[in-house]
Amino acid sequence: MGCNASTLAKIHNVDELILETGFSSSHICHLYNRFHSLDKDDKGLLNRGDFQNISELAVNPLGDRIINNFFPDGVDLIDFNSFARTLARFRPVEESLKKEPDSPEPINSRANKLKFAFQLYDQDKDGKISNNELLQVLRLMLGVQVTEEQLDNITDRTIQEADLDGDNAISFEEFKKVRAKLSGHFLASSCLTSDWDLGWGYGVASL
Amino acid sequence: MPVRDLLRTSSKLSPFQPRYEHLLLLVCVLGTVLPLGVDCNPSAENHQNNGTQKKSFPVLSFDYLHVRLPFEIALWILLASLMKLGFHLIPRLSNIVPESCLLIVVGLLVGGLIKVVGEAPPVLDSKVFFLCLLPPIILDAGYFLPIRAFSENTGTILMFAVIGTLWNSFFMGGMLYAVCQIPGTGLENVGLLPSLLFGSIISAVDPVAVLAVFEEIHINELLHILVFGESLLNDAVTVVLYHLFEEYAGVGSVTFMDVLLGVICFLVVSLGGVFMGILYGLIAAFTSRFTSHTRVIEPLFVFLYSYMAYLSAEVFHLSGIMALIACGVVMRPYVEANISQKSHTTIKYFLKMWSSVSETLIFIFLGVSTVAGPHQWNWIFVGCTLLFCLVSRVLGVIGLTSIINKFRIVKLTTKDQFIIAYGGLRGAIAFSLGFLLDKGHFPMRDMFLTAIITVIFFTVFVQGMTIRPLVELLAVKKKQETKRSINEEIHTQFLDHLLTGIEDVCGHYGHHHWKDKLSRFNKKYIKKCLIAGERSKEPQLIAFYHKMEMKQAIELVESGGIPKIPSAVSTVSMQNIKPKRALPQLSKGKEEEIRNILRSNLQRTRQRLRSYNRHTLMADPYEDAWNQMLIRRQKARQLEKRMTNYLTVPANHPDSPTMMRSRLSSDPQGYSLKLNSGNVPAIVVDPATPQSPESMKLLEESSKPGEEDQGIVMRAKLPESSRTDDNVFTPGEDSPKEQRLIRCLSDPGPPPEEEKDDEYQAFLN
Numbered sequence: 001m002g003c004n005a006s007t008l009a010k011i012h013n014v015d016e017l018i019l020e021t022g023f024s025s026s027h028i029c030h031l032y033n034r035f036h037s038l039d040k041d042d043k044g045l046l047n048r049g050d051f052q053n054i055s056e057l058a059v060n061p062l063g064d065r066i067i068n069n070f071f072p073d074g075v076d077l078i079d080f081n082s083f084a085r086t087l088a089r090f091r092p093v094e095e096s097l098k099k100e101p102d103s104p105e106p107i108n109s110r111a112n113k114l115k116f117a118f119q120l121y122d123q124d125k126d127g128k129i130s131n132n133e134l135l136q137v138l139r140l141m142l143g144v145q146v147t148e149e150q151l152d153n154i155t156d157r158t159i160q161e162a163d164l165d166g167d168n169a170i171s172f173e174e175f176k177k178v179r180a181k182l183s184g185h186f187l188a189s190s191c192l193t194s195d196w197d198l199g200w201g202y203g204v205a206s207l
Numbered sequence: 208m209p210v211r212d213l214l215r216t217s218s219k220l221s222p223f224q225p226r227y228e229h230l231l232l233l234v235c236v237l238g239t240v241l242p243l244g245v246d247c248n249p250s251a252e253n254h255q256n257n258g259t260q261k262k263s264f265p266v267l268s269f270d271y272l273h274v275r276l277p278f279e280i281a282l283w284i285l286l287a288s289l290m291k292l293g294f295h296l297i298p299r300l301s302n303i304v305p306e307s308c309l310l311i312v313v314g315l316l317v318g319g320l321i322k323v324v325g326e327a328p329p330v331l332d333s334k335v336f337f338l339c340l341l342p343p344i345i346l347d348a349g350y351f352l353p354i355r356a357f358s359e360n361t362g363t364i365l366m367f368a369v370i371g372t373l374w375n376s377f378f379m380g381g382m383l384y385a386v387c388q389i390p391g392t393g394l395e396n397v398g399l400l401p402s403l404l405f406g407s408i409i410s411a412v413d414p415v416a417v418l419a420v421f422e423e424i425h426i427n428e429l430l431h432i433l434v435f436g437e438s439l440l441n442d443a444v445t446v447v448l449y450h451l452f453e454e455y456a457g458v459g460s461v462t463f464m465d466v467l468l469g470v471i472c473f474l475v476v477s478l479g480g481v482f483m484g485i486l487y488g489l490i491a492a493f494t495s496r497f498t499s500h501t502r503v504i505e506p507l508f509v510f511l512y513s514y515m516a517y518l519s520a521e522v523f524h525l526s527g528i529m530a531l532i533a534c535g536v537v538m539r540p541y542v543e544a545n546i547s548q549k550s551h552t553t554i555k556y557f558l559k560m561w562s563s564v565s566e567t568l569i570f571i572f573l574g575v576s577t578v579a580g581p582h583q584w585n586w587i588f589v590g591c592t593l594l595f596c597l598v599s600r601v602l603g604v605i606g607l608t609s610i611i612n613k614f615r616i617v618k619l620t621t622k623d624q625f626i627i628a629y630g631g632l633r634g635a636i637a638f639s640l641g642f643l644l645d646k647g648h649f650p651m652r653d654m655f656l657t658a659i660i661t662v663i664f665f666t667v668f669v670q671g672m673t674i675r676p677l678v679e680l681l682a683v684k685k686k687q688e689t690k691r692s693i694n695e696e697i698h699t700q701f702l703d704h705l706l707t708g709i710e711d712v713c714g715h716y717g718h719h720h721w722k723d724k725l726s727r728f729n730k731k732y733i734k735k736c737l738i739a740g741e742r743s744k745e746p747q748l749i750a751f752y753h754k755m756e757m758k759q760a761i762e763l764v765e766s767g768g769i770p771k772i773p774s775a776v777s778t779v780s781m782q783n784i785k786p787k788r789a790l791p792q793l794s795k796g797k798e799e800e801i802r803n804i805l806r807s808n809l810q811r812t813r814q815r816l817r818s819y820n821r822h823t824l825m826a827d828p829y830e831d832a833w834n835q836m837l838i839r840r841q842k843a844r845q846l847e848k849r850m851t852n853y854l855t856v857p858a859n860h861p862d863s864p865t866m867m868r869s870r871l872s873s874d875p876q877g878y879s880l881k882l883n884s885g886n887v888p889a890i891v892v893d894p895a896t897p898q899s900p901e902s903m904k905l906l907e908e909s910s911k912p913g914e915e916d917q918g919i920v921m922r923a924k925l926p927e928s929s930r931t932d933d934n935v936f937t938p939g940e941d942s943p944k945e946q947r948l949i950r951c952l953s954d955p956g957p958p959p960e961e962e963k964d965d966e967y968q969a970f971l972n
Contacts, residue, residue, distance in 0.1 A: 034714045056711040056720070059727070062701070066708040090709055117698075120705065141700055154697075162694050178694045 021088035314574015349535030380406030407448035413634030443477035480526035484533025492541035
């Protein structure tokens with residue numbers, strides 16, 4: 001499975017995609033190959049089942065939510081372009097790019113990344129992380145060894161710490177503030193490639 | 208180091224009468240120094256003629272010889288410690304001059320004094336250095352290594368350590384050889400291999416010096432771990448190069464085969480060292496699983512296994528430093544889950560104490576050795592050494608960074624590079640390695656030693672002293688003082704999972720993927736073997752949360768109770784409590800019961816404290832009282848319908864070691880609370896405290912008296928008035944030494960119809 005012009009030709013609107021996502025053409029090729037390897041019945045689209053076939057994702061506590069995030073509301077099949085677009089969020093932020101004041105924010109900007117993370121918490125999409133939603137996330141991550149009461153306490157404590165306007169839920173602004181406190185190095189170190197860019201130099205990451 | 212800061216703060220408390228202290232110190236110093244000089248004259252008069260005549264029974268005799276060695280050792284250590292005390296008494300000296308410089312100066316003075324007295328000052332014996340003085344420092348560093356930062360930057364660190372050191376050695380060796388070949392310098396007898404050997408000795412960044420200087424400037428974590436990690440990991444390279452060149456310097460030439468063998472040797476040395484360390488670490492962890500009945504010797508296992516790892520590695524000429532680090536790193540999570548609170552504190556303080564003493568001794572001996580050692584000063588050689596050291600370091604860092612930055616997400620800026628280059632300090636390891644050289648093979652050994660000492664002095668004095676103002680000047684990011692809140696911890700874990708998931712979707716096996724796999728493997732198999740009992744199942748987040756609760760509660764206690772809290776600490780929970788609602792409400796009957804229990808136990812404690820059995824650390828007598836109260840509290844809680852306990856920690860097994868541990872993480876610094884703009888209660892998380900409290904099963908709590916000691920026990924003082932919601936109990940009269948118990952709750956206001964009978968609200972465990 002190489003990466004060449006013919007692969008690129010198969011992709012619909014490839015130039016636009018490259019521009020929009022900021023991936024290089026080799027990255028796009030690799031993603032395309034990956035897309036096809038996931039697409040078992042070769043229909044050119046992915047459904048939820050294909051994602052769930054990834055074994056490691058099955059054991060990931062947030063696996064379902066991640067899968068759901070690939071599929072915007074009501075859509076059950078995604079094509080390669082939206083696949084790439086969702087993944088583009090995780091590209092490292094390019095600080096050096098000059099930004100024109102009125103251009104739309106690049107897809108991998110810090111704000112967009114934070115929004116993505118926020119959406120993973122906020123399942124009902126009301127713009128706030130409520131007590132309940134946080135509880136669910138914690139339950140996912142902590143599994144069965146923890147009692148309900150502990151979870152309740154942690155949830156309460158967490159919301160209390162972050163909640164500034166007293167509505168007992170975390171809004172996006174408050175979320176951003178909490179994340180901002182994480183030191184820069186730490187933030188960036190939570191990235192998909194640490195110092196070693198393995199393999200094909202796919203600089204995914206950096207939230 | 209926290210011990211140092213402790214000394215600093217204590218010195219601030221006694222600003223008066225500095226002169227007396229200085230005089231005292233001077234007298235002590237003289238007193239310790241002089242015997243060191245005098246001892247070398249064995250008194251011949253000790254021989255007595257046996258049998259010829261009966262001498263009168265000696266009432267008082269002087270026989271110094273038979274205690275000489277331990278006496279001298281003790282004196283040296285005493286001198287070192289007194290010096291440390293002395294520095295912190297002088298008010299502003301420690302801010303300007305790093306301790307290492309002062310200690311070297313003291314060493315110089317002491318050496319000079321000994322020389323004046325007429326004796327030969329002792330030189331830093333390499334064997335003593337490598338076997339006794341270096342291990343505590345490395346173990347301290349390895350045991351408390353920040354794993355996350357280290358593992359995320361491993362690639363960068365390895366690049367600097369391996370390739371950087373190689374570059375430095377060859378550049379320096381080559382350039383010095385070239386300089387020596389210049390006719391007229393008088394250095395023609397320095398061959399290529401000796402030059403390369405010298406280059407390899409002098410090029411290694413020294414962990415002791417780096418620790419000593421960087422500890423005081425509080426630089427940000429990334430730079431600290433880069434320079435420090437480099438200094439630790441370059442040991443393998445240094446060992447291999449040193450042995451390689453030393454072996455072949457006699458022969459005079461190195462073939463390609465030898466180079467290949469050298470490379471293989473490097474891999475064997477480093478990986479072998481790490482493997483040895485991991486092996487001993489696992490054995491130590493396994494041993495600690497069974498120590499629940501002999502708590503007293505738990506710290507000993509930690510120290511012994513680590514030291515054995517170091518020595519075993521040295522037997523095979525593997526990298527002892529890497530073995531020690533690997534042992535500490537592997538051992539720590541499991542040991543900390545198994546041992547008691549007291550043992551944890553002991554380990555921590557012993558390590559800090561030993562490493563502190565070692566460091567002090569090393570620097571003092573460096574000074575003394577400077578005075579003592581045979582010197583051969585050659586302006587050109589020494590000057591060029593110094594110059595090439597700096598140049599090669601700068602070039603190396605710049606070159607490597609340009610390569611490394613292609614792979615890093617967080618690029619290293621120019622400022623970072625400058626600090627990394629500037630922080631490459633040389634120290635006592637270089638000196639000891641030089642000292643080990645055989646004079647027969649290397650006639651220019653004295654010159655080498657002189658050059659090494661000059662470089663060490665230059666780096667420690669000039670670079671050590673100026674790095675702090677430079678850090679200020681360049682506005683390099685300092686260590687973040689705010690500690691993590693639970694929000695951040697949750698988000699961190701969340702992110703980890705998220706990014707692992709995305710990696711899996713992409714099919715890209717990156718950092719997160721392997722980290723996740725490792726932690727899963729760890730949880731499934733290893734923890735079960737190495738951690739005793741229940742604690743093997745505890746998730747990290749819970750441990751963190753409990754730790755945090757404890758700390759906050761302790762802070763509240765120490766800050767003196769609720770009425771002061773709104774001003775000192777604005778925890779969100781406390782905002783809901785008005786100062787007037789000071790104390791919880793207890794029924795009279797309950798109060799009386801508590802009073803009785805506590806009073807009776809109080810007396811028991813006093814008695815217990817007098818006779819302390821060496822073989823068992825008795826469980827505290829409060830345990831029974833605690834258990835009773837806890838059971839009562841459980842029932843109370845079950846009665847309540849709804850309570851928003853913001854700071855509630857559900858009833859825990861009173862013996863949970865982590866609870867105890869986080870209760871008193873021994874570090875006064877750990878309790879500093881900083882208010883930050885987000886109004887998040889900044890909780891100090893001491894990275895050294897272990898992680899896993901027992902999982903809590905409310906209903907299964909059974910008191911196991913005598914199982915574990917409780918560390919410092921919190922006593923509940925009885926409240927005068929009572930209110931339901933919690934708060935801090937103020938101490939009663941009959942509690943001289945007990946600490947106050949905090950119950951923090953932030954119940955905003957109970958609905959009036961609720962029965963607040965049995966609320967011992969949440970409290971810390």
